Amino acid sequence: DQQVKQNSPSLSVQEGRISILNCDYTNSMFDYFLWYKKYPAEGPTFLISISSIKDKNEDGRFTVFLNKSAKHLSLHIVPSQPGDSAVYFCAASRNNAGNMLTFGGGTRLMVKP
């Protein structure tokens, strides 16, 4: 039973345009959400996070939106750059579960020059 799902395995976007990566979750106990980026042959690196008490968090070109009622979050990258090409993982955690993360399956983003 996948509690965190990323239904799009891949996404292709033109440089300079917006990239929108989506993530859905089923466990209503999740209260903290994170996005990680992973390049080949490297471990995932933390990108941005959002608490369930917020609906938006912005950091430079990256913005995460959370819709609790729909159990949906999205990552917006504007403008997209070729260096953003990587696999993006959505992850979620529960406050009473320490820092344990449940990951989605990932979305491969390709930004074309």
Next chain:
Amino acid sequence: EAEVAQSPRYKITEKSQAVAFWCDPISGHATLYWYRQILGQGPELLVQFQDESVVDDSQLPKDRFSAERLKGVDSTLKIQPAELGDSAMYLCASSSQIRTSGGAGSQYFGPGTRLLVL
């Protein structure tokens, strides 16, 4: 910049053999995690340590997998005997604290060990 170190980076072994992976977390990070990532899927937590104590190992296949962090610093994950289905990337991560309400507690990942069982 401090990093999580893992070795080896790649390991090829035959089924029924024993394999071991090593992880050195960022200095001062009390919490250490081992994840398994099967190709095309997201990382799945195998075991979580707080200092030298196991916090969660509910997803660790204990009949063949073992993990230890004896001095609360570096850690070893062992598989004995290895099976074909164990082929995956094994990731180690560390964080400075258990996340409290409103805190970040972001995990920092090492480069991983890619295991191939033949």
